[in-house]
Amino acid sequence: MTAGKQTGSASISFEQPVYIESAAAIAGKKEGDGPLGNLFDMVSKDPLFGTQTWEAAESTLQKETAGLAIGKAGLTPRDIRMAFAGDLLAQTIASSFGIAEMDIPFYGLYGACSTMGEALSLGAMAVSAGYGEHILCAASSHFATAEKEFRFPLGYGSQRPLSATWTVTGSGACVIGSRPPVPQERSEHSPLCCSSGCAVITGITTGKVIDYGFHDSLNMGGCMAPAACDTIWQNLYDFGRTPQDYDAVFTGDLGMVGQRILQDLLFEKHIDISKVHQDCGLLIYDNTSQDTHSGGSGCGCAASVLAAYILPEVVRGTWKRILFVPTGAMLSKVSYNEGEAVPGIAHAVVIEHRDF
Template identity: 45%
Template sequence: MNKRVGNQTVRLESKPRIISTATIVGPKEGEGPLRDYFDTILQDDLNGEDSYEKAEKSLLYSVITAAIKKANLKEQDINYLFSGDLLNQIISSNYAARDVDIPFIGLYGACSTMAESLGLASMIVDGGFANHAVASTSSHFSSAERQFRAPLEMGSQRPPCAQWTVTGSGAAVVGTEGNFPYVTYVTNGKVKDYGIKDANNMGAAMAPAAVDTIKQHFMDTGRTPDDYDLIATGDLGKIGRKITAELIKDYGYNMDNIYIDCGEEIYDAEKQGVNAGGSGCGCSAVVACGYIYKNLLSGNIKKALLISTGALMSPTASYQGESIPGIAHAVAIEFGGDKNE
């Protein structure tokens, strides 16, 4: 059976279940408005480690093992681990995978990695190639800042359009059975680049990719914003969210009443001094595995569309004067039938 729908979407007929999730965030995220939806809130950004990079690896390992335990499974029950992060050669994922006994597929989708990993895990379960798969990702403010921008010790000024990389990690276990939220569609995006070169203006760089993927999802599936209770982009922040909300109207879609951005929701921007909001792989990971998943379980949300967004840049490319390509992947997650029934 051909499961492709339109140009970029697949329909998952078996409805792979998200049977558990786990989240962990740093102290700053734990002070934000979504604090009650996170499983673990750290008291120390280093999490007992001697570097921020090692701390990030520990966060990722923690959520992977916690999600498996919450699903009442063992590592040997997991057929694939899909994971990626922001650090060079995805070292957080590589070293977390070293400490678990699971076949590993490393990904680099920048901040789009949660939807990318969840989509791939769901597709491989739907295809009958796995009984269980884990989708995960992580980011850390301090490790990302010194890799992509400037040493923390410099105390660099941040422009109003800058975003704060989320210290956090999320993981989801996807399986074939149980009464849990399930994935129905996966729309993989294309790389879009509109010439933005400012590494502090990530929302503007990624918004065109978000718009393109959302538009394509609607065109491929025949759905509209009215079919969803919630549409959430990954980490565009308040600037990128406004751009996306306006640009999508050019295609005839109005999402204003149901559209949020994870980067805008995770912090109180004024009180916490995060400028345009949150960013990082961990941003959509902890919001999706925490806030969105728990609201699906409770019945407050029946149909959600998660679009994780990523800037496919590197310091090497930036030093060479390259612009910032963007990517966005979409996953439709549902629980409880038609919201209009």
């Protein structure tokens, strides 16, 4: 059993690190055509993933990704003590219908696009408290299910403003635990470790719901940037750090619009993250050749970029310490149609390289 302690007013530090045993990511064709396409474990050319509905497609997507992560850790679903997973759909049906078939004790989460950060935070706390040796954390999104749920049916052909982001068809999953993975030579199908090191979670900062009164659901970056600003500031304050203490700060899916707002808001607090900041929504697509307007979004955006790109680089030692800050817009069809604003939330996870 590891140990954790409250750090500051919103953070927890783990005196014994929580190990990331494995990670997997599956993406759709558009994401596979992007800059990270060759890093995903699988790219599906069929947006329905062999099913008859968009919702069933996303359930299949998340289930297959979770199964890959479990297999990479050398485990079976019976070895997983509990699963924390979520998506964008009402009653999180993509997760519950998908992972339910794996017969794993399940907690369904809704943190909008911040869900992977929420899953890793809760999973790390569970591991630290000794409630499970192996915990599954997963999140997914699908362009077609998100458009159907929050915007317009695809056949409507609505125009999108330049501030809009493109919901990622993708899923990311990690298995975390209290023991380090077995050192081995890294290969395409090996667990997320190599002979030199692994990735560990050493701290988390739980975000607050931040409402700046934004009403534009097609400017998610603007809605979520204030929450990202608050959580990043809180993390730095609670841990007594500066941006330079991180090799990289990854936000989830602010896009071009939200990235600029975030940096401006932090600059007002005399914090400059411009040299270390990257955004998963800008990493997953190439806006010079792929028309995604402001960038990518969705629960699967940060989750798949984390599993496919960020964690392997941490394992290699490219980055010794990073801050993973997926962001979410907390709206529903009901709240938006009733004229409510779109508040945001962001959860931060400190991930570090550890040598064996």
